[in-house]
Amino acid sequence: MYKAKIIDKKTLECIKRLIFLRNLIAYEYYAITEKELREMAQLLSCLEKLINNIK
Numbered sequence: 001m002y003k004a005k006i007i008d009k010k011t012l013e014c015i016k017r018l019i020f021l022r023n024l025i026a027y028e029y030y031a032i033t034e035k036e037l038r039e040m041a042q043l044l045s046c047l048e049k050l051i052n053n054i055k
Contacts, residue, residue: 007050014046 002012021040024032 011046011050014043015050018043018047 001007002009007015018040021032021036021043024036025040
């Protein structure tokens with residue numbers, strides 16, 4: 001999507017980080033910190049913007 005210029009670099013980095021954090025929850029849930037959970041909650045706003053732009 002970035003190469004096709006559908007999303008910008010900031011959104012791409014946000015999505016990459018969310019994927020990392022999702023994998024952390026899925027496979028290493030015992031190691032995730034409160035700070036990482038809070039970061040994930042904040043990063044979800046970039047997905048909300050992406051969804052609204054697609055609509």
